[in-house]
Amino acid sequence: xxxxITISRQxxxxxxxxxxxxxxxxxIPFYDNELITRAAKESGFxxxxxxxxxxxxxxxxxxSIAMGMNxxxxxxxxxxxxxxxxxxxxxxxxxxxxVASEGPxxxxxxxxxxxxxxxxxxxxxxxxxxxxxxxKRAVKLYNLKEHKAEEEILKTDKRRxxxxxxxxxxxxGRAENYHLSIRSDFAGxxxxxxxxxxxxxxxxxxxITS
Amino acid sequence: xxxxITISRQxxxxxxxxxxxxxxxxxIPFYDNELITRAAKESGFxxxxxxxxxxxxxxxxxxSIAMGMNxxxxxxxxxxxxxxxxxxxxxxxxxxxxVASEGPxxxxxxxxxxxxxxxxxxxxxxxxxxxxxxxKRAVKLYNLKEHKAEEEILKTDKRRxxxxxxxxxxxxGRAENYHLSIRSDFAGxxxxxxxxxxxxxxxxxxxITS
Numbered sequence: 001x002x003x004x005i006t007i008s009r010q011x012x013x014x015x016x017x018x019x020x021x022x023x024x025x026x027x028i029p030f031y032d033n034e035l036i037t038r039a040a041k042e043s044g045f046x047x048x049x050x051x052x053x054x055x056x057x058x059x060x061x062x063x064s065i066a067m068g069m070n071x072x073x074x075x076x077x078x079x080x081x082x083x084x085x086x087x088x089x090x091x092x093x094x095x096x097x098x099v100a101s102e103g104p105x106x107x108x109x110x111x112x113x114x115x116x117x118x119x120x121x122x123x124x125x126x127x128x129x130x131x132x133x134x135x136k137r138a139v140k141l142y143n144l145k146e147h148k149a150e151e152e153i154l155k156t157d158k159r160r161x162x163x164x165x166x167x168x169x170x171x172x173g174r175a176e177n178y179h180l181s182i183r184s185d186f187a188g189x190x191x192x193x194x195x196x197x198x199x200x201x202x203x204x205x206x207x208i209t210s
Numbered sequence: 211x212x213x214x215i216t217i218s219r220q221x222x223x224x225x226x227x228x229x230x231x232x233x234x235x236x237x238i239p240f241y242d243n244e245l246i247t248r249a250a251k252e253s254g255f256x257x258x259x260x261x262x263x264x265x266x267x268x269x270x271x272x273x274s275i276a277m278g279m280n281x282x283x284x285x286x287x288x289x290x291x292x293x294x295x296x297x298x299x300x301x302x303x304x305x306x307x308x309v310a311s312e313g314p315x316x317x318x319x320x321x322x323x324x325x326x327x328x329x330x331x332x333x334x335x336x337x338x339x340x341x342x343x344x345x346k347r348a349v350k351l352y353n354l355k356e357h358k359a360e361e362e363i364l365k366t367d368k369r370r371x372x373x374x375x376x377x378x379x380x381x382x383g384r385a386e387n388y389h390l391s392i393r394s395d396f397a398g399x400x401x402x403x404x405x406x407x408x409x410x411x412x413x414x415x416x417x418i419t420s
Contacts, residue, residue: 004253005322071389073378079330123396126385126391128385128386128408173384174383174384174385175336175338175340175383175385175391176383178385178393179388179392179393179396179397180392180393180397180405180407181336181385181388181390181391182389182390182393183388183389183390186333186389187389187390187409187410187411188268188411189280191408191409191410191411194408195390195405195406195409196405196407197404197408198390198401198404198405198407198408199396199401199405200397200401201398201401205400
């Protein structure tokens, strides 16, 4: 097993759980919120600042303004003019590149697929699910009322798409950006994990089958 | 096994081979060109007319004209004004609905995913691969020169995308249109088949694992 795996996921699709199960089966590190913490610590930014950057991404116009778009709609990339949010993104990108260089691991979200796109042997996976299934999951896991769950799902996905589209300058959720895209509510969590393992050439127990 | 599976694929990605292998493992019928033949026979249209309709789809403007777009860019859907190509599409759609109603089967291409989108228990799969891998496959399988292979791939995919975008009025290759999207050259043909089987909840030998 010599692979770094990135997982992009819709809110409520179980992408985080699938990533964690996969990491456990393959006995490799799993990075999610830990990543923020690590990035924050190493770069000297506080966790709160990172969280704030993500929240701004929920409104694409506000986000563009926050990220320092100039009057022509282009991003000002002069290093002396980098916004705090751009600096935070770069700090996260550095951490993602660092953990990926340390060996096989699973990284969930944070544009990791885009940041590592030119590195060979990195596998990119997209997990999605039907809205109804995601609502049920959000109600159950996050203890939300049903109408609140839908609102949270749409808001979170909009934020993730804006964050991705801004930083990666590409559309989130295009099949060709990922080696594998799976609808998790159709397959179920365990079959989704098995499906990924077989895609990678591994059996359910992490043994090589081909 | 109570499922109809549609496979959409890029030219040279091995989607047809994967579909055939899957059908063999699951012991269910496989429809590809046979479908055209059957549709042609049942509707009284000749095979040549069907092939002609597909060829026209390689140029999207020409295709729209051939399909009878009106001056406002809208399709004239009055049955008395249906173009021959639209009639052919409807005949194919009828055949696809008919074979799907007969029981589990695998159908490759021909907008089958769109035609069957509202029918429960139909699984839609998209197979794609990197251009270089598709070129190698086309050179080997279809005995084409390398530059000819690239031309043929781009032309065929453009034709398929136009055919899909016109009839389905949706974009071809969007992750959310498919339960599963797989990059076949990364996984290899056999791992791709295993991956699909596990997504469906079946082991490699077609036995239920969950």
